[in-house]
Amino acid sequence: EPEVTQTPSHQVTQMGQEVILRCVPISNHLYFYWYRQILGQKVEFLVSFYNNEISEKSEIFDDQFSVERPDGSNFTLKIRSTKLEDSAMYFCASRGLGEQYFGPGTRLTVT
Amino acid sequence: SQQGEEDPQALSIQEGENATMNCSYKTSINNLQWYRQNSGRGLVHLILIRSNEREKHSGRLRVTLDTSKKSSSLLITASRAADTASYFCATVNYGGSQGNLIFGKGTKLSVKP
Numbered sequence: 518e519p520e521v522t523q524t525p526s527h528q529v530t531q532m533g534q535e536v537i538l539r540c541v542p543i544s545n546h547l548y549f550y551w552y553r554q555i556l557g558q559k560v561e562f563l564v565s566f567y568n569n570e571i572s573e574k575s576e577i578f579d580d581q582f583s584v585e586r587p588d589g590s591n592f593t594l595k596i597r598s599t600k601l602e603d604s605a606m607y608f609c610a611s612r613g614l615g616e617q618y619f620g621p622g623t624r625l626t627v628t
Numbered sequence: 629s630q631q632g633e634e635d636p637q638a639l640s641i642q643e644g645e646n647a648t649m650n651c652s653y654k655t656s657i658n659n660l661q662w663y664r665q666n667s668g669r670g671l672v673h674l675i676l677i678r679s680n681e682r683e684k685h686s687g688r689l690r691v692t693l694d695t696s697k698k699s700s701s702l703l704i705t706a707s708r709a710a711d712t713a714s715y716f717c718a719t720v721n722y723g724g725s726q727g728n729l730i731f732g733k734g735t736k737l738s739v740k741p
Contacts, residue, residue, distance in 0.1 A: 548727065560671065560716065560731040573728055608670060610729075616661060617729060621670035 521620035540609030550610040649735040651717030
């Protein structure tokens, strides 16, 4: 069964550093999403991407964040200068015409 | 309260019992979905119910939707220890352009063997 994959599974970085989280959505899906979940809290929407551009973003998704689909398969989330409060699980999701399928997540720890 | 609020926050039952979790939401929705998350892991889609549906079944899962009360319930029958997880409802807003999901805080279910 096709699945969304994410790498790395765990990333530790120092405050102020840039990180890139990678996702490979399901191949025939058209809509892509990033969500995050701070430990013990609910999953929050960050951004959606369709037709090679951002279609919606939340207030969390400020200028420090960017997304890219550099080729036909990868979908990346970049955080330009990480802060302590960026520590969270980051989930990528994709969908065709139905429900969203989530990847296993990347745990980002900012020290 | 926020969109997609589940209750109870935590539920502990014995194996074999039924577990019922509720979700309330505030705005008009296109559909409502339930997800499961094992501790520290990803989200697994369980079931989607559209706004024009009232009840849906999938195996041991039964979901109801009452749009007049803006609420949904997830029933897991004959629970197993492996059902131990957090359960989230998520809504897709009516008119939302790309189907962004709005999650609740979840119900943490513990099924004791």
